[in-house]
Amino acid sequence: MFWTSAHIDVVMRRLAKKYGPVFTVYVGHKPQVIVADITIANTLFKQKNYSGRPTLFTTQFYTNENMCDIATSDYDERWAALRLIGHKAIVNYSRDEKLAKIISDCVDTTIRKISQKESNKPFKPNTYLFDLTFNIIAKSLFKKSIPLTDSEYDFIKYYCRDINNEFSGSRILLDLSPLFGWLFPQIAQKFSKAIIKFNQFNYEKLKLHYLDSDRGGDDGYESVVQNYKLDTDDDDNDFCDAIIKAKRDGLRDNKQWSKYLTDRNLGLMVSNMFDTGVATMDDSSQWLLLWMTYYPQCQQLMRQEISEIIGDQQPRHSDRYQCHYVMAFIAEMLRYMSLLSFYHKTLETTKIEKYTVPKNTIVLLYLGHVMREDSQWGTDGHSFRPERFIDTDTGHYTGSKCPQLIPYSVGLRKCVAEKLANATLFIICVRLLQSTKRIELADSQGISPDPLISDRRLPRAYKIVIEPNI
Numbered sequence: 001m002f003w004t005s006a007h008i009d010v011v012m013r014r015l016a017k018k019y020g021p022v023f024t025v026y027v028g029h030k031p032q033v034i035v036a037d038i039t040i041a042n043t044l045f046k047q048k049n050y051s052g053r054p055t056l057f058t059t060q061f062y063t064n065e066n067m068c069d070i071a072t073s074d075y076d077e078r079w080a081a082l083r084l085i086g087h088k089a090i091v092n093y094s095r096d097e098k099l100a101k102i103i104s105d106c107v108d109t110t111i112r113k114i115s116q117k118e119s120n121k122p123f124k125p126n127t128y129l130f131d132l133t134f135n136i137i138a139k140s141l142f143k144k145s146i147p148l149t150d151s152e153y154d155f156i157k158y159y160c161r162d163i164n165n166e167f168s169g170s171r172i173l174l175d176l177s178p179l180f181g182w183l184f185p186q187i188a189q190k191f192s193k194a195i196i197k198f199n200q201f202n203y204e205k206l207k208l209h210y211l212d213s214d215r216g217g218d219d220g221y222e223s224v225v226q227n228y229k230l231d232t233d234d235d236d237n238d239f240c241d242a243i244i245k246a247k248r249d250g251l252r253d254n255k256q257w258s259k260y261l262t263d264r265n266l267g268l269m270v271s272n273m274f275d276t277g278v279a280t281m282d283d284s285s286q287w288l289l290l291w292m293t294y295y296p297q298c299q300q301l302m303r304q305e306i307s308e309i310i311g312d313q314q315p316r317h318s319d320r321y322q323c324h325y326v327m328a329f330i331a332e333m334l335r336y337m338s339l340l341s342f343y344h345k346t347l348e349t350t351k352i353e354k355y356t357v358p359k360n361t362i363v364l365l366y367l368g369h370v371m372r373e374d375s376q377w378g379t380d381g382h383s384f385r386p387e388r389f390i391d392t393d394t395g396h397y398t399g400s401k402c403p404q405l406i407p408y409s410v411g412l413r414k415c416v417a418e419k420l421a422n423a424t425l426f427i428i429c430v431r432l433l434q435s436t437k438r439i440e441l442a443d444s445q446g447i448s449p450d451p452l453i454s455d456r457r458l459p460r461a462y463k464i465v466i467e468p469n470i
């Protein structure tokens with residue numbers, strides 16, 4: 001079935017049609033249970049038993065007996081503690097207008113750069129979009145320690161983007177089979193070194209926040225954190241401050257789980273925010289721009305709404321509740337983009353309908369199917385139609401109440417940064433349109449994901465023309 005040039009989505013859809021909404025594929029000798037139905041997913045992934053994570057080659061540098069992060073840790077007490085404070089920090093940070101300002105400033109800088117280099121001529125936007133999302137996440141995490149040195153900047157970029165291009169698909173192969181690491185030790189070594197260096201970088205940047213003597217004492221970490229003071233008006237507060245503040249509150253309330261919030265684990269949480277954040281926001285920004293140029297009428301409707309509701313003002317988070325069409329457009333983009341989900345693992349032997357699933361089996365929710373199939377979306381699951389998320393009577397956005405719209409997955413392991421991602425996408429979209437008079441598609445190979453990129457879901461290369469408005 002896999003010896004075909006068809007995109008993995010097409011293959012999965014064929015399998016789901018043939019075998020039903022739950023089926024097993026064997027990768028080498030290892031079974032992976034694929035779930036391609038929203039109702040079943042909702043039932044399974046709310047259970048602890050389906051919320052583990054498998055141990056893979058690359059995940060051992062994030063989670064082992066001495067340390068853990070949010071994304072790769074198995075379902076246990078350590079993960080629950082990290083997820084709790086990570087979630088709290090993200091929710092608080094994503095409401096902060098400082099985030100809206102960082103994003104608007106980063107978009108303005110990007111458009112100025114484009115205007116200097118590419119104005120009125122067709123260009124590929126992907127490098128600019130990568131830099132844009134990279135800068136947003138880096139500034140959100142480390143506003144205090146920005147600017148990064150040139151070598152720091154180059155290394156992080158290499159880690160977040162180029163290493164995967166250099167060894168396309170190798171990360172997946174390393175994770176799927178130890179044999180690959182054995183056959184290609186130099187690739188395995190390069191990945192290991194890069195992951196360790198990346199995690200060390202984030203750990204040190206986080207520590208810089210509380211080692212600053214004005215922000216606490218100097219008699220040990222716990223006391224430094226307990227006395228950690230934050231001036232809420234300080235423009236330089238960043239996401240690391242939000243994490244340390246969430247830890248401080250846990251310590252002050254004598255929460256038993258605070259013991260898991262070690263420096264090392266919090267540093268790994270920052271690593272999660274950095275690499276997952278950059279990858280997902282980069283992917284979604286590339287789709288966002290492609291869709292708004294592929295369907296100029298959608299772009300026009302968004303421009304009109306933004307001009308009526310926000311005008312030239314810098315967008316604020318609360319504008320989301322009035323910009324119904326922009327919200328519907330972003331929701332439809334997320335539905336269609338449907339990123340790959342993460343592997344889950346069963347913690348005990350269990351059953352899905354009449355099938356027995358042994359302990360430690362990989363289970364994957366296949367979003368590319370769930371979010372497109374006509375069976376879940378009426379008759380036009382494969383059309384791009386933001387209006388599906390607009391109430392025809394009130395004209396209001398309805399995506400947040402739509403149970404099938406699950407770009408962030410469902411259940412106990414659903415994306416911890418959903419609120420941050422939604423807030424960021426909204427401001428990026430609005431500011432891109434405010435800072436340009438027109439964005440047109442100059443050349444594209446359609447609207448399908450690139451079949452050659454196995455570990456990300458990026459569109460095929462396209463070119464646009466931009467007429468700046470700043």
Ligand code: HEM
Pocket residue numbers: 070071072083272273274276277278280281284334339340341342343344365407408409410412413414415416417418420421
């Ligand atoms: C459009 C943007 C995004 C989409 C569509 C998205 C989607 C997802 C999905 C599908 C999962 C897997 C959930 C599962 O295992 O069932 C996930 C997990 C996760 N995401 Fe996101 N994500 C986005 C943005 C972000 C951002 C910006 C960050 C960080 C700043 C982030 C951090 C994470 C983390 C840490 C997890 C692991 C959660 C856990 O294992 O408990 N995501 N995301």
